[in-house]
Amino acid sequence: MLPVASLLILVPLIFAAVTFFTKTKTQAAGLAFLGSLATLGLTLYAYLKFDSSTAAMQFFESIEWIPSLGAKYSVGIDGISMPLILLNAIVIPFLILYSWNEDREAPNRFYGLILTMQAAVIGVFVALDFLVFYIFWELTLIPLFFMVNIWGGEKRVHASYKFFIYTHVASLVMLLGIFGLFYASWQQTGIPTFDIRELVSQFQFFESGLLRDAIFLSIIFGFLTKLPTFPFHSWLPDAYTEAPTAGSVLFILLKIGGYGLFRISLPMLPNTGSPRLIIMLLGFLGAFSILYGALVALRQKDLKRMIAYSSLSHMGFVILGSAGLVTLSVSGAMFQQFSHGLIMSILFMSAGAIQTNTGTRIINNLGGLAKKMPNLAVIMMLGFMASLGLPGLTGFIAEFLVLAFSYVNLPQFVLLALLAIVITAGYHLWAMQRAMFGVYNEKLGDVRDINSLQVFSMGIIALLVVYFGWNPNPVLNMMITNSEAIVSLAAALGV
Amino acid sequence: MENLMFLAPEITVAATGLIILFIGVFMSPRAKNTLGYLATLGILAALGLTVQSFGIEATMFSGTVSIDALSQFFKLVFLAVSLIVSLASIKYNENSDHTEEFYALVLFATLGMMVVASSNDFILLFCAFELASFATYALAGFEKQNPKSLEGAMKYFVIGAVSSALMLFGISFVYGATGTTSIPLIAENASLLAANPIGLVAVVLLIAGFGFKMALVPFHMWAPDAYQGSPSVVSSLLAAGSKKMGFVAAFRVFLIALAALQPDWQFAFALLAVVTMTFGNVVAVSQTSVKRMLAYSSLAQAGYIAMAFVVMTPMALTGGIFYTLAHAFMKGGAFIAAAAVVWMITTQRTGDLEVPDHLNNFRGLGKRMPLAALCMTVFVFALAGIPLTSGFMAKIVLFSSAIQAGMTWLAVIAILNSALSLFYYARLVRYMYFLPPEGKKISLPFPYAAALLLAAAGVLAMGLWPEPFLQWAMDAAHVLI
Incomplete structure (x- = not known):
């Protein structure tokens, strides 16, 4: 069977890398379109093979990465991530078609960033290891920042920095929570691991209710800001409005905050203090x-x-x-x-x-x-x-x-x-x-x-x-x- | 008879330096260009010998030299920096009449740093410290016609001499109280020091002495001027190499010799770390000279590494030691990239010649020197701690160790600082890629390209496959705890 989950990250990433080196707009847009079609094809393949009657992880892959920290490269797809991957894979090709006739500076970067973004977002959806998850989570910032900063409207510089710093700080708070989870579980079991499902299930055994609350709240803070929700939303109107159309749509496809809620926060919620x-x-x-x-x-x-x-x-x-x-x-x-x-x-x-x-x-x-x-x-x-x-x-x-x-x-x-x-x-x-x-x-x-x-x-x-x-x-x-x-x-x- | 094979890396470096100094006398300026390759080869050989000697535990010369995981790890750091620097300097020294002096000084500085890493005795430590310092004083002022270079070197020398004196004074107190200069023996007799108010004085003096080399605020005054004024390749050696010498010396002295006085110096380091990282980042934001910005960012990075002295768990020390290697590649590389830009500006005679490393001279670098711009991007992203680079891994281990030890406040400060630093690093990337170029495309000379690629490879290797480096750092940390 194809390692679909990894390919879903790799294919757009490789196409993005090649797109950055194209010379003309037609080449850039064409290549990006091909890349997004390939991703769509892979996604449909995964969707057809997908068994929706089980909540278990499918297309699971795991490779040792940093054994001394217990970090693995593990990815997989289940019913929480499949629809979101599908959403991304469907919209991106049409987004590229939509902007096909627009004239803009540096089209190679524009389309390259769209595909990078796709790879990063799908990376968040399939990651099953907190370190991998966090890496892709942060990677989503870069294309969006440049999208707004370069091709945005009048107040683009302000909007891009506001978005970047706001959500970056929120992600860092989330990272603190992840560290807390990691070390508390390490102390509990004696084995370091960054495995999301393992850590989420270890969470209930932490003795201090206060610690559990602190970990839960700092992690969900990252998600709620990204989602966003009142009162952590003030980056949203500026960023969404100043972004070029493709950028706004990419923001819309950035469903990682909500995804985090379902994947990480909700299973932890009943065990909080x-x-x-x-x-x-x-x-x-x-x-x-x-x-x-x-x-x-x-x-x-x-x-x-x-x-x-x-x-x-x-x-x-x-x-x-x-x-x-x-x-x-x-x-x-x-x-x-x-x-x-x-x-x-x-x-x-x-x-x-x-x-x-x-x-x-x-x-x-x-x-x-x-x-x-x-x-x-x-x-x-x-x-x-x-x-x-x-x-x-x-x-x-x-x-x-x-x-x-x-x-x-x-x-x-x-x-x-x-x-x-x-x-x-x-x-x-x-x-x-x-x-x-x-x-x-x-x-x-x-x-x-x-x-x-x-x-x-x-x-x-x-x-x-x-x-x-x-x-x-x-x-x-x-x-x-x-x-x-x-x-x-x-x-x-x-x- | 001691087994001199354990010292093979040091001997190789020393011999290469002496040979270069000797044969350089008989060579024409044009022929001297080969000396750079000779130095590079010598360092490469020493690097190979060091890696080969991993896992050896030995003490030599009546216990004054210690070969252990910590010393070998730091030798790796110094040799890696020195390799990058000597490679890049081939272009810098092209057709110069002083090539042999330059390389001999680089090699002697490296030798001094390597001996510091192995020193198990205060006297040897001090001598090696001075060897490295004197060589770098001369290197900082190497451009004798450039007033900025001289000013930086002068400041560096004067403040350096004072802090060496303070350090020596501190050592004399330690000796007075314990009756020995050997680090393990001091550790055994630490109760004498802890009971005596002199101990506190010694700690203060030693922190000041090492703090100077580590460029911790408030002992940092020399650093921005010296880093900006020195030839960029030398700045690379100063920031990435000689700074780490301060760290390895401090690791041994505070964590082994003065472990009994921990409550005294732990608090001091907490304060220094927080102040240094915050000051460095805040000031870096407003810099328009890239080398100066890198200098302040280097302060900030030293502040992060100093967290290891505060947290002091095996995880924190692993993180701190891992960070030194990571920092060597990313900061060393960043200064080399700045060197390439300075070279471009001075040979093309376009742009801001007054301040050749001005931010404006980096405009459109992505079009003018694509490789240099790409590598610079990798380095600044690594410095900012963007995932998949060495900086990210280093920060993950170091910052998270603070949480493990229950010092969440420290981790929060460090993380906020890290977020702030992104601002000025991102600005540099914006200048390089998103502003129009001012001048035509130039091909990057081979020595710069090779050094940049080497450093970038180090940054990415440590980011993508950190396991072996983490293992080495862990072994090194076990020497201390």
């Missing part, structure tokens, strides 16, 4: 992020910034669903990550297209764009509908699962989040109405519609939103299998 309190805290952060993101999005003038805040609002569902700790609420949270990746890709691509074709993103300066950009209007409308949670599209399934099943344990926070649903519908429709419909704003001059490659790439993603909206089972089933495993652990401990 005060699980009830932490669940309440997470539930509150989730629900409040949903509400806060929606409220702030409501009053944004910049379309892209509005979408950025709506992203924050959506990420709240991931936390709320996780804190719900019921099989279906956790699955809903996982599905929200998948669905959000697809939907937000469409929205950021739309906002990017509006920016390049009209020269502005200020909602009030637009108006009646649907007349001039009918193709965009159709796809964007679908994206907005999915984003506000229209039944039949993926967003609805994710949010319904989270809200309906978190209610079991956290009714008060679900009620809080429900408030936000109305606001969410409101700002989406209002923005759509002002930007796309009504009388055409003649000041914009003659505006072109999006090009055929953009129609194609955004259209395919939109179709997937519809498809998974009707039939989520291809990814939802494996999520449910793994959520069950996580939740049964909590149930056994009576949390």
Whole structure:
């Protein structure tokens, strides 16, 4: 059998390295597209071979790396990582197609960084050793930093440094937590190991409840900042808005924060010193992020910034669903990550297209764009509908699962989040109405519609939103299998 | 009869230095270019002999010389630095009339450092310390026409001489209290020292003496000027090599000889480490001269390594020792890359000639000298502790050991510092790759290219496959505890 997990990292990485050395834009984009297609092929191969009826690790590989520290290069794929790998593998080729006709400086670096990013993100998803996990986790920073810093908007320097330093410091706090986990387990068992699953299961045997809380909180801090959630989100609006369209989409595909929650934090949660309190805290952060993101999005003038805040609002569902700790609420949270990746890709691509074709993103300066950009209007409308949670599209399934099943344990926070649903519908429709419909704003001059490659790439993603909206089972089933495993652990401990 | 084979690396280095000094007299400037290769070969041979002698435990010459895992590890560090430096200097010394002096000084400095690593007696330690110091004083002022070089060398010499005196004074107190200069014997009689207030005075004087070489704040004043003013290849030797001599000497003196006074010096080192790393990083942020920035970053790195004296678990010492080797490659390499840029600027006569290592001269280096820029990127990323480089592994082991020992505060300070340092390292990368070049593409001379690739290989090897290096560092740490 193919070592799929390693190949999923290596293939984009090798293509990225070669892409950096290309001379022309066509070469760079073409090579990157080939690389992303190869990754997609590998992912589909893994998906077809994948057994979604078991929560066990599949495609597992392990090689000794630093025996004296107990670090191994071990990778594998399970129901938590498979959908996210799939999401990445699907969106990246279309992202490259989408930006095919854009002219920019140093295209070789631009496309090379996209593939590097893909390799790093997939690396985080498949890593089963904390050291490997952390290495890929940090590696994701570099392409994003340069993406914003070089090809970003006006305030790109500020935004890129803010993002970099903010999330880097959060990662370092997480690293402290990992060290704590590593040494406490070393003391416990006498054997050093960085194996994620081993350390997570050793966690329950640490004697001091305070130590367990400290380790848990410092690790989850890294995840919550990356996700992000209120109140650790302030890097998000700047970075998402200043990034070029491809950069914004890469940010959207950066699902490593939520992934960390499912892979590491949730299995540890029941064993912390005060699980009830932490669940309440997470539930509150989730629900409040949903509400806060929606409220702030409501009053944004910049379309892209509005979408950025709506992203924050959506990420709240991931936390709320996780804190719900019921099989279906956790699955809903996982599905929200998948669905959000697809939907937000469409929205950021739309906002990017509006920016390049009209020269502005200020909602009030637009108006009646649907007349001039009918193709965009159709796809964007679908994206907005999915984003506000229209039944039949993926967003609805994710949010319904989270809200309906978190209610079991956290009714008060679900009620809080429900408030936000109305606001969410409101700002989406209002923005759509002002930007796309009504009388055409003649000041914009003659505006072109999006090009055929953009129609194609955004259209395919939109179709997937519809498809998974009707039939989520291809990814939802494996999520449910793994959520069950996580939740049964909590149930056994009576949390 | 002592088995001189154990000293084969030192003998090789000394002999090469003497031979170069002798035959250089009879050579024309053009022919002298071969001397660099001769020095490189000699160092390579010594390196091979050192690696071969790993695992040997012996004391020689009435117990004054100790061959153990610690000494051999540090000899490896010194020889590696010296190898990179002598290789890169081939270009620097091209058609110079003083080539033989330069190489002889580099080799004698290396010899001094190697003997320090093996010293088991204060007298030998001091003599070797001075041998290395005098050679480096001369090297720092090697560009006799360059006022900056002379200024740096002068500062280095004056402050160096004072701190040597302080160190000697400290040694005399230790001798007065214990009646011996042998490090193991002092350790045995440590109760005499601990009971006596003189012990505290000795500790203070010795910290000041070694702190100078390690460039810990507040004994660092000479370092930025000397590193900036010296020829870049010499800065590389100073920052990557002679600084480590201070560390190995301090390891032996404090952890073995003065272990009984631990409460006294542990606190001092905690303070020094925190102040040094913070000061170094904060000041480095505002530097526009790359060599000066590297000098301050070198302070910061010394601050990290000094954490080993504070935490003092086997893990921390392993980390500290591992860090010295990692730092040798990354800092040594970074200065060589700066040397290549200085060479480019002075031969092309474009850019900022006043300050040839100015940040502006690094603009678009990725297009002008792709290899130098790539290697520099590897080095600064390693210094910043980006994963898959030696710096990352070193920091992982060292910082995490502080957590293991329950000193979370120290780990937090170190990690925040590390995050801060990323700022100025990333800025250099931005200049090299994302600003337009000012001048045409130039091919990198072979000696620089070879030295850079060697250092980069070391950085990546330690980052990707740290196991053998960690094992060596662990063995070395066991000598101390």
